[in-house]
Amino acid sequence: MxxxxxxxxxxxxxxxxxxxxxxxxxxxxxxxxxxxxxxxxxxxxxxxxxxxxxxxxxxxxxxxxxxxxxxxxxxxxxxxxxxxxxxxxxxxxxxxxxxxxxxxxxxxxxxxxAASELEGVEVVGEKTTVEVRLDKKIYNIGKDLTTSGATISDALNNVPSVNVDVEGAISLRGNENVRILINGKPSALAGFGSTEALRQLPAEAIEKVEVITSPSARYDAEGTAGILNIVLRKEKTLGFNGSVTANIGYPTRSGITANVNLRTDKYNIFNTTGYNYRDAPGNAFFDNTYTSGQFDRVIEDRIYNRRDKSFNTNLGAEYFITENSSVTGSIFYRTSKDDDLTENTNRRFGGAEGNSTTFRTEEEGEDDDSYQISLNYVNNFNDDGHKLTADLQYSNDDELKLSDIEERFTQPNTDLIEMEDVFENEKENEYLIQADYVLPMEDAQFEAGYRGTFEQEITDYRVSTLNLDTGQFELDEGLTNKFTFNENVQAVYSQYGNKFGNFSFLFGLRLEHTQLKGELESPFDRSDFEEEIGEDVLANFDKKYLGLFPTLNLIYEFDEEGRENVSLGYNRRINRPRSWYINPFPSRSSRTNIFQGNPDLNPAFSNTFDLGYLKRWDKLTLTSSIYYQRETESFSRVQEQTGQETSDGIPIIRSLPINLATENRYGAEAGAMYNPTKWLRLNGSFNIYKFSSEGVYNGIDYGTDNSSWFARFSSKVNLPAKIEWQTNAFYRGPRNTAQTETKGLFGINLAFSKDILNDNGTVSMNVNDLLNSFKRESFTQTDFFTSRSEFQWRQRSFVFSFTYRFNQPKKRNGGRGGDGGGQEEGEFEG
Incomplete structure (x- = not known):
């Protein structure tokens, strides 16, 4: 109590x-x-x-x-x-x-x-539907049973064009350089450059997902693949209302999320609070062969046991200053504690003293605390869209990792090979200042704005190794450092849109100034640094880039109701390297495989063209597009020898990000939503793409050609007794890079739900990865080693959920007056 x-x-x-x-x-x-x-x-x-x-x-x-x-x-x-x-x-x-x-x-x-509004009610209430705007597609998330008790990351995997791989990495049309926004802004809710936070926040929080493959100038130019904007639910019903969702599952997991809202005509107070516990077992297998070193072959069997506890809360209030203006303040806080154990059995063959077996354990404790304070001001000068918005935001993240690593023989003896203590502390601060102005002019619209983001990340990394001769831990000078990385981006933009009959266009220009600054602090002599990375590479750097980013979006509607249209988009984008791609000191997932950042990495730039078509019938909606992208100075990760060996004679392989010169990407996608009857809904999408890259590094040609595809299918059936049944299936075809081939990947999710308590409550059950087949299998080949691997981040899981709603409509129709169709602030509709 x-x-x-x-x-x-x-x-x-x-x-x-x-x-x-x-x-x-x-x-x-x-x-x-x-x-x-x-x-x-x-x-x-x-x-x-x-x-x-x-x-x-x-x-x-x-x-x-x-x-x-x-x-x-x-x-x-x-x-x-x-x-x-x-x-x-x-x-x-x-x-x-x-x-x-x-x-x-x-x-x-x-x-x-009201007959004219009937279709809109059905759209928001039950179906997942798509709206096409000049610069994006909007997927209104309907009642997706497979995301009940799931996370935002799980929900994104059900959105056409979007892919979430076994490790949680998000890609758009097969390209992982995608920018994640929450309610149109970078946010601590989406994590600081990673997607870990999205794997902890509940999927029920999402109202819609905007897939922005041809971003207009109002968006920052980061992300060559495009932007995913996750729009969270915002209750508009007057009075006190909310919902509570609890879930329990196997492997062991449990959670509870409460969403409460008090709305009057003068203010709106909202709070979302959740707690989750997850035990997520996984596994991996590696079969490596070497052309040098003491061993010809090493087989690794890894077992991952991850116990994650997380708490998050978002408390805010919106005050309506006048009928047309309001100010909103909110604070978001998330804390998580992870206790992970990785067990690695190594079987070594061909050694000078015969075959041997070792056992390696890594116990990692991670404490992560982050918070975000936001202030938003909106002034609607009139009902025609004349608007001014201003945002201030501060985000902070403090992540502490402590790892104990031990490896010893299990055959032919039990001697200790190595023992390490690893300390890693990452602290990040980010400030956001933004202002946007929208001026409508009959069928036209003018926009202008400013955005400044100022981000600093400090990584303190230390490794202590047990001296087997003295029995004392000694600081490893080669793996100990403190690296400070600053990324400051300031931008101004303007754009103009107009409509002539059935034809609309939106043209914009964005000017961005980027500063990337790195500073290395080490108490030890680092004169050998150039030998490790390159003679021309500086760990301390201050790089500045000034770039223009034009955008153009056209749309032609064949009828007045917008049931058929064709669109064309062009945009120029930038891919800025994140801090872990630049930090020059290695971090290790094993003694034999390390990842090392490259301080000489420069931003990549892309030009993208997109041609789309949409057609709606009474029961069928079809979307399709073809696209082309050319990216210069594109990033690629290569594996190479370090020339070093472990204490027991195994070569150490390094993975390093580089600018690989040029990449061309071609693709086409199509999606269909079909509702033949009231009890059956079908949804499917297909994406095929090809990319070719050119580039040489250290005398080795890493150019490659690759074709791949992915498809997803969803069906929802209304059974008797108000029971609903949904099946989601996903397949990603094989793909390859210059050094690695990856096999196809298949997964299927199943879910059932039933409304109870006069439709105020819902019970559901879903199975994630029904066939336990969502595994990544790949083969890497170089002139110095080969590796066959299989990786499964999370095994098949079962989740049971219960949701109770009070004073809240089940179908989420919004409230008094609706929400204007979910149009984003300052958006020009053709």
């Missing part, structure tokens, strides 16, 4: 405010009651909204929502009001300038369906 007291203090004001308005000393308190029903069916309409606007003071607004029987009971002061009853998808019922001098029963109010 003692631990619960702070939470009670947090929610106490919300609970009190939710009880309704107190008596007004200026006038008598009265109650307005009634019932709202569907005119055709006579069924009560839950979550319909009664709005009472004072005639004498239009800024004074009161109201409430209907209960499960369609009834409302709203307390207010006596006076003259414009009353209305609204429900999304229905025509509004209005009672103008009514004088309510005493408690009044409005009786039964019948609302008629």
């Amino acid at each position: 003692k631990n619960s007291f702070p939470l009670l203090l947090l929610f106490f004001p919300i609970i009190i405010l939710a009880q309704g308005p107190p008596p007004n000393a200026a006038g008598e308190t009265i109650n307005i009651t009634g019932q709202v029903i569907d005119q055709e069916t006579g069924e009560p309409l839950e979550y319909a909204t009664l709005v009472l606007q004072s005639v004498t003071d239009p800024n004074k607004i009161n109201g409430g929502i209907t209960d499960g029987k369609g009834r409302f009971d709203v307390g207010t002061t006596a006076g003259s009001y414009n009353a209305s009853v609204e429900y999304i998808g229905y025509q509004t019922y209005q009672v103008p300038q009514e004088n309510f001098s005493e408690s009044t029963d409005l009786g039964t109010i019948s609302l008629q369906i």
